[in-house]
Amino acid sequence: MHYTTRDIRNVALAGHPGAGKTTLFEALLHAGGVLATAGSVERGTTVSDSDPIEKARGHSLDIAIASIDHAGGDGRPCHLNFIDTPGYPDFRGPALSALSAVETAVVVVDADTGVEHGTVRLMERARERGLCRAIVVNKIDHEHADCGRVLAQLRETFGPQVLPLNLPADWGRRVVDCFSGAGGDSDLGPVAEWHQRILDQVVEVDEAAMERYLERGESGLAPEALHDAFEQALREGHLVPVCFVSARSGVGVPELLRVASRLFPDPTEGNPPPLLASDGNGGTRPLPVRADADGHVIADVFKVVNDPFIGKLGVFRVYQGTVRRDTPLYVDDGKRAHRAGHLFALRGREHVEVEQAVAGDIAAVGKIEEVHFDALLHDSHEEDGVRLAPVAFPEPMFGLAVQAASRGQEQKLAQALQKLAEEDPAFVVAHDAEVNETVIRGLSELHLRVMLERLRERFGLQVQARPPRIAYRETVSAVAEGHHRHRKQTGGAGQFAEVFLRVEPLPRGGGFEFVDEVRGGAIPGQFIPAVEKGVRQALQAGAVSGHPVQDVRVVVHDGRHHAVDSKEVAFVTAGRKAFLDAVSRASPLVLEPVVALEAWAPDAQLGDVTGALAARRARIAGTGGADGHGTGAVVRAEVPQAELEGFAAELKSLTAGKGRYVLEFSHYEPVPPHVQQKLVAGWKPKAED
Ligand SMILES: Nc1nc2c(ncn2[C@@H]2O[C@H](COP(=O)(O)OP(=O)(O)O)[C@@H](O)[C@H]2O)c(=O)[nH]1
Ligand SMILES: [Mg+2]
Numbered sequence: 001m002h003y004t005t006r007d008i009r010n011v012a013l014a015g016h017p018g019a020g021k022t023t024l025f026e027a028l029l030h031a032g033g034v035l036a037t038a039g040s041v042e043r044g045t046t047v048s049d050s051d052p053i054e055k056a057r058g059h060s061l062d063i064a065i066a067s068i069d070h071a072g073g074d075g076r077p078c079h080l081n082f083i084d085t086p087g088y089p090d091f092r093g094p095a096l097s098a099l100s101a102v103e104t105a106v107v108v109v110d111a112d113t114g115v116e117h118g119t120v121r122l123m124e125r126a127r128e129r130g131l132c133r134a135i136v137v138n139k140i141d142h143e144h145a146d147c148g149r150v151l152a153q154l155r156e157t158f159g160p161q162v163l164p165l166n167l168p169a170d171w172g173r174r175v176v177d178c179f180s181g182a183g184g185d186s187d188l189g190p191v192a193e194w195h196q197r198i199l200d201q202v203v204e205v206d207e208a209a210m211e212r213y214l215e216r217g218e219s220g221l222a223p224e225a226l227h228d229a230f231e232q233a234l235r236e237g238h239l240v241p242v243c244f245v246s247a248r249s250g251v252g253v254p255e256l257l258r259v260a261s262r263l264f265p266d267p268t269e270g271n272p273p274p275l276l277a278s279d280g281n282g283g284t285r286p287l288p289v290r291a292d293a294d295g296h297v298i299a300d301v302f303k304v305v306n307d308p309f310i311g312k313l314g315v316f317r318v319y320q321g322t323v324r325r326d327t328p329l330y331v332d333d334g335k336r337a338h339r340a341g342h343l344f345a346l347r348g349r350e351h352v353e354v355e356q357a358v359a360g361d362i363a364a365v366g367k368i369e370e371v372h373f374d375a376l377l378h379d380s381h382e383e384d385g386v387r388l389a390p391v392a393f394p395e396p397m398f399g400l401a402v403q404a405a406s407r408g409q410e411q412k413l414a415q416a417l418q419k420l421a422e423e424d425p426a427f428v429v430a431h432d433a434e435v436n437e438t439v440i441r442g443l444s445e446l447h448l449r450v451m452l453e454r455l456r457e458r459f460g461l462q463v464q465a466r467p468p469r470i471a472y473r474e475t476v477s478a479v480a481e482g483h484h485r486h487r488k489q490t491g492g493a494g495q496f497a498e499v500f501l502r503v504e505p506l507p508r509g510g511g512f513e514f515v516d517e518v519r520g521g522a523i524p525g526q527f528i529p530a531v532e533k534g535v536r537q538a539l540q541a542g543a544v545s546g547h548p549v550q551d552v553r554v555v556v557h558d559g560r561h562h563a564v565d566s567k568e569v570a571f572v573t574a575g576r577k578a579f580l581d582a583v584s585r586a587s588p589l590v591l592e593p594v595v596a597l598e599a600w601a602p603d604a605q606l607g608d609v610t611g612a613l614a615a616r617r618a619r620i621a622g623t624g625g626a627d628g629h630g631t632g633a634v635v636r637a638e639v640p641q642a643e644l645e646g647f648a649a650e651l652k653s654l655t656a657g658k659g660r661y662v663l664e665f666s667h668y669e670p671v672p673p674h675v676q677q678k679l680v681a682g683w684k685p686k687a688e689d
Pocket of ligand 1: 021023
């Protein structure tokens with residue numbers, strides 16, 4: 001079917017785990033004629049949860065994309081790209097990247113459990129990203145569903161701009177339109193009342209429409225004027241429409257599809273994408289882009305898939321222009337253009353070859369090695385330096401040091417880890433050169449466990465894993481002077497250098513500054529870099545406990561040299577030792593990484609979990625019955641990373657396996673004195689001259 005930019009809708013399904021996103025995705029594909037029958041999560045037959053590990057676990061770990069071609073309003077075609085996202089915060093890397101590729105986020109809420117912490121978190125992330133938001137209340141067939149209560153709760157939580165487009169009727173056996181229609185009764189009272197409310201809300205954004213509406217009532221509103229006001233209200237968050245469905249029985253699903261085609265924004269109607277261009281001075285400026293199919297190509301890769309048959313696929317969203325098979329594509333600021341050759345539309349794990357992707361569409365391209373998550377694809381050097389504003393991903397802190405279980409597989413392991421890291425922006429692989437150790441980091445123990453399962457499943461690799469070293473740092477907490485005179489006589493030529501310097505603490509995150517205040521050539525200019533080099537050596541190797549020193553300023557202010565014996569190497573040594581001397585007087589501190597942790601546990605075990613965290617030097621930031629329906633409470637805490645060893649197992653045993661947690665980097669903080677003593681005593685600096 002031929003479609004244009006105006007016919008496209010990009011919609012991400014987001015929400016708390018278990019709300020029914022994957023089931024709804026399946027039901028939409030069925031209602032849209034893509035699937036003859038809808039699969040089920042329980043039987044492992046859905047398009048979205050098609051990965052063997054997802055099937056085994058019964059929930060989504062990654063995003064899935066599929067499109068539906070559907071007759072929209074007025075006989076126009078409609079091309080809907082739906083993205084199903086995982087709800088668990090452990091897998092929020094891929095979920096957040098999906099939000100950067102769509103105009104509309106549909107937050108799915110369970111009619112039984114109501115608003116949950118995942119609901120609130122994702123509504124917030126979608127708002128931050130400038131997306132149009134809609135809410136789908138799912139499971140209206142559920143025996144405990146209480147649609148009236150859930151709607152009230154949604155309006156209480158997110159504001160009175162949350163208003164239904166349709167209403168459940170006959171106790172969830174059908175839905176009635178309350179936006180275009182005004183007659184009849186529903187499970188939530190007379191349809192006319194809700195109709196009035198949503199119309200009032202929509203016309204509020206448009207003064208002219210408002211006036212006509214007040215004068216002549218609804219008949220004063222031309223359909224186009226109402227449509228435009230509706231889009232504006234969505235864009236501004238002045239309206240968050242609600243639809244009711246049962247993904248399981250299919251009630252309300254065709255209606256939702258119709259709402260998406262008729263009322264969700266097309267790529268020209270959503271808020272403009274946050275594209276940035278370089279301003280020529282190392283900074284960036286906003287780049288206004290229109291979803292114009294005839295413009296230069298600007299597309300952003302928001303997902304990388306390593307397909308066993310096709311190889312590496314870059315899934316991209318086109319913001320401007322049209323990508324054809326023979327379009328030359330530059331990746332970021334690369335010099336050489338690539339020809340796509342083949343373009344694909346996605347349906348879960350399957351790919352269908354397509355001719356082109358117009359502005360606003362989502363498609364995939366294979367066989368371009370340079371493609372990576374967040375790569376910008378463009379067809380002209382004029383767009384060099386353009387980027388999509390980065391998504392604020394959490395910095396992963398749950399680490400494991402890994403090693404191939406059998407010898408000779410190191411190379412294969414490195415490549416496999418590289419591939420996994422490409423697919424998930426919250427999974428990183430680092431090499432700790434000092435101890436020659438490969439460290440993987442993710443958001444939780446579960447996150448990494450799934451990655452290890454993937455290594456086994458997809459690459460046939462077994463690994464040994466253990467906790468990695470803690471990335472301690474050192475700093476100083478006072479200003480102090482340091483001095484060193486280096487003199488060495490070996491046979492004929494000697495070495496001489498003398499350095500006076502001062503160290504000063506910088507605020508946390510201040511890094512390192514080096515200042516030259518030497519007057520009158522006491523240290524000749526050409527030797528200053530040597531002094532800095534020596535200081536940097538000590539910075540790297542550590543001064544008191546063997547960990548890199550940070551957040552210090554070093555001011556070199558005096559010294560002495562010798563016309564013949566002063567050499568670069570002499571000043572390197574003098575600089576290093578003067579620095580160590582200064583640090584030893586500057587009340588040095590060992591810093592440790594502190595993580596922000598969020599743990600979920602059944603209400604009854606909340607106290608035990610809080611206690612277990614407190615015993616690990618945690619500062620509890622807050623606790624709460626997160627969803628208020630007895631399905632779990634949440635604890636937020638700041639905990640030194642070093643104290644978290646074994647916490648996964650402890651949480652599991654305290655909560656009979658029901659507890660979960662995720663963590664991300666928060667900040668560095670001094671260790672308690674007894675820990676510092678231990679770390680300092682345990683360090684043996686390498687013997688040096
Ligand atoms: N009763 C009922 N159960 C549903 C409905 N939609 C989903 N479920 C069930 O809710 C559970 C979670 O569904 P799933 O689609 O995996 O949720 P997700 O985590 O949001 O993707 C599964 O057991 C589904 O069968 C519905 O409309 N009605
Ligand atoms: Mg799911």
